[in-house]
Amino acid sequence: MEKIYDSQMKSHDFIKALFEKKIVSGLGTLTQLPNNKGVSFSLLSDAFDIQKCMPFYPIMPANAAIAVSKLTRETSPSQPVAIMLRPCELRALIELTKLKQARLDNLILISFDCSGVFPFKDSKYPTDTMLDSYYQSIKEATINNNIRQVCSGCDHYVPVGADIAISLIGRGVHETLGFSFGTEKGKNIQEKMGLSQASEIQPANLEKLTIERQQNKDALKQNNKISNLDALLDVFDTCISCHACSYVCPICYCKNCYFESQTFQYYPENYSQRLTKKNTLRLPIDRIFFHLGRLSHMGSSCVACGMCSDVCPVDIPVSEIFKAGGESIQGVFNYQPGQNLDAPLPLVTYQEKELHEMED
Amino acid sequence: MDDIKWLQGKGKLGIKAFFQDILNKGLIDSVLMPAKNKKGNSYAWFLMNKDGFLETSDPIPPVMTIQGANILKNMTKKGESWSKTAVVLRPCELRAVIELTKLEQINLENIILISFDCPGAYPLTHYISGDQTSFDQKFDSSLYTASFETERNACIACNQFTGQGADIQLCLLGASDDGFMISASSAKGKELLQNVDGAKADNIETQIKKRDELMGKLQKEKDEKRQTILDRFKDTIYGPENLLNVFSACINCHNCRRACPICFCSACYFESKALNSEADNQLNRASRKQGLRMPPDLLLFHVGRMNHMSISCVSCGACEDACPENIPISLMFSLVGRDTQAVFDYKPGHSLEEPIPFVVYKNEEFKESEAHYTKRHQSACNCNTK
Numbered sequence: 001m002e003k004i005y006d007s008q009m010k011s012h013d014f015i016k017a018l019f020e021k022k023i024v025s026g027l028g029t030l031t032q033l034p035n036n037k038g039v040s041f042s043l044l045s046d047a048f049d050i051q052k053c054m055p056f057y058p059i060m061p062a063n064a065a066i067a068v069s070k071l072t073r074e075t076s077p078s079q080p081v082a083i084m085l086r087p088c089e090l091r092a093l094i095e096l097t098k099l100k101q102a103r104l105d106n107l108i109l110i111s112f113d114c115s116g117v118f119p120f121k122d123s124k125y126p127t128d129t130m131l132d133s134y135y136q137s138i139k140e141a142t143i144n145n146n147i148r149q150v151c152s153g154c155d156h157y158v159p160v161g162a163d164i165a166i167s168l169i170g171r172g173v174h175e176t177l178g179f180s181f182g183t184e185k186g187k188n189i190q191e192k193m194g195l196s197q198a199s200e201i202q203p204a205n206l207e208k209l210t211i212e213r214q215q216n217k218d219a220l221k222q223n224n225k226i227s228n229l230d231a232l233l234d235v236f237d238t239c240i241s242c243h244a245c246s247y248v249c250p251i252c253y254c255k256n257c258y259f260e261s262q263t264f265q266y267y268p269e270n271y272s273q274r275l276t277k278k279n280t281l282r283l284p285i286d287r288i289f290f291h292l293g294r295l296s297h298m299g300s301s302c303v304a305c306g307m308c309s310d311v312c313p314v315d316i317p318v319s320e321i322f323k324a325g326g327e328s329i330q331g332v333f334n335y336q337p338g339q340n341l342d343a344p345l346p347l348v349t350y351q352e353k354e355l356h357e358m359e360d
Numbered sequence: 361m362d363d364i365k366w367l368q369g370k371g372k373l374g375i376k377a378f379f380q381d382i383l384n385k386g387l388i389d390s391v392l393m394p395a396k397n398k399k400g401n402s403y404a405w406f407l408m409n410k411d412g413f414l415e416t417s418d419p420i421p422p423v424m425t426i427q428g429a430n431i432l433k434n435m436t437k438k439g440e441s442w443s444k445t446a447v448v449l450r451p452c453e454l455r456a457v458i459e460l461t462k463l464e465q466i467n468l469e470n471i472i473l474i475s476f477d478c479p480g481a482y483p484l485t486h487y488i489s490g491d492q493t494s495f496d497q498k499f500d501s502s503l504y505t506a507s508f509e510t511e512r513n514a515c516i517a518c519n520q521f522t523g524q525g526a527d528i529q530l531c532l533l534g535a536s537d538d539g540f541m542i543s544a545s546s547a548k549g550k551e552l553l554q555n556v557d558g559a560k561a562d563n564i565e566t567q568i569k570k571r572d573e574l575m576g577k578l579q580k581e582k583d584e585k586r587q588t589i590l591d592r593f594k595d596t597i598y599g600p601e602n603l604l605n606v607f608s609a610c611i612n613c614h615n616c617r618r619a620c621p622i623c624f625c626s627a628c629y630f631e632s633k634a635l636n637s638e639a640d641n642q643l644n645r646a647s648r649k650q651g652l653r654m655p656p657d658l659l660l661f662h663v664g665r666m667n668h669m670s671i672s673c674v675s676c677g678a679c680e681d682a683c684p685e686n687i688p689i690s691l692m693f694s695l696v697g698r699d700t701q702a703v704f705d706y707k708p709g710h711s712l713e714e715p716i717p718f719v720v721y722k723n724e725e726f727k728e729s730e731a732h733y734t735k736r737h738q739s740a741c742n743c744n745t746k
Binding site: 025026028031033034035037038040041042043044045046048049052061062064066067070071072073074075076077078079081120233234237238240241242243244247248255256260265266267268269271272275276278279280281282283284285310311312313314315 | 390392397398399401402404405406407408409411412413414425426430431434435436437438439440441442443484485488489604605608609611612613614615618619626627631632636637638639640642643644646647650651652653654655656681682683684685
């Protein structure tokens, strides 16, 4: 366990220090939008808008890994840029880096133990009461009632692999920040910030919280388990094939999705033959095939960030289903997405001779 | 002159009986229309032949799940339909079909387009998460009025609510549970209608007159309402500040464009490599603008999309139904469409013969717009262009 140091800084002081001590020349974090209209993930090149930075605000307007991928896909920044992101976003970024869709050079990854986020629908403008109760849950290490289902069943809420990890749970967002520096990069910053001799903080006891979250996860898996064809048809029955789930998914990085390709644009005779055989044909064809295909394409890397459920216009619990499905796939390959840059992606190291028992 | 017949039958049941009848007689091989989904909490599109006609089919569903033009595009993009297929569409779906046909994304050979006096629809998310039974009842009781109380922006501001331009129109406005009129305007439609047995109606002339009267009144009301709504909306979005404000909740998911029937490109420019840039370039932008929203180019996407498709925008509202942030995007595009369409005196979805302005654009036209723009641009910004 890394040591946790008391920085004696609150989040805005910390961001200010990052710029002032010339540790970074850019910062990606959640910022408040004008007229109080929610938050967006933003890139800042200075500390001028410091009051607008809201790194712990419980909404995920976009998975930050997608933003980082856009930023670094062509080149890495020539100066260090800090990125503040949730553990699931960090995992997605690690996966995207392995998939060569993002670069980590010159990035400083700052994460924190996460108490989940609110779903889009209820929380467009979360009330102060909702926010207060959320911040209270962070302090008390409990699960807030308003967070997304997939968040309440998340047991990877403590970041792994961040250069700087902030300990929030058990302390609260209004206290001075507790830092641990897990990497060489992180330790360098610790020195530059003058925190080498800072006093240590006792880590919060997260045992109870983890158990509760695991129980929620088991329930979530149980509730979203699709064990037969009827259940599969039922759960995707309202799907309008808009593919929004794939577009906001950080792992679904393909520019040209296979399921939107020519392969699935059929000739008229195909419709005619299918109709003759079935008499009734639901259109578009391949509605469920898309979901199954997507699960098989990205399930081994699914980080259960929940964006897919957030954007679904017909309220399908996509992320709950994909979390359950993804973890099954990950279990087969003994792979944990986003935990380790050096662990190769299962689809990359697949051998023809393995997993024959699955073929039967 | 349209051919008109009167069909006996109560509301949707009567309409369904008509389709079963023309299927049984072999006047068509198949019909494409919505029906309840398996769970019964929403609707989906079904292609059905005479043996597969669903009990739960609903020619006029209370919600638009997928824009019908997108379904017909899937079916006929690669060539003409092998079977003679009647397609039941809302008026806005019909207009999108006309546009996509001109854009060579739909092939109308062997397709009979059927539309109706449309009461509107519920917003998709409301419907799915609400009490469908009471929604359905309320909607069905408005079947003959071509309007009902809804919160769906595109429908509130709709003034093209009849199936004009279809091969066959179901004239429901002013009809009753006794029956409804059905009219055919194209050769295709007339040929089909010829073989349909109309019930005897002594008063078909009176019926036509009644509908025309109602139509005239309703048209005027809806025209005025649309102007008022769009003008009022314009006031709230005018200028860069307000424009940014409307789109501030946008998460750049591009679901509006994927639901849009007119946005048919399989590789969208705004998702292309053209918009990728080096990290330092983005940091410079962040520094110049005091912060850069990520992913970037949010407003560019919307303004660019307006530029690409607003001339053909049929105000169907599919974009807004698909938006996870409930941005009034259908009003935005209807407004911009109204103004761009006026410049070219173009009515999208009105006629197959009327060419799309982009296709007949001439190099030397609209010089006045250029001058106007340059002048306005100079006076509007403080840049050193003088």
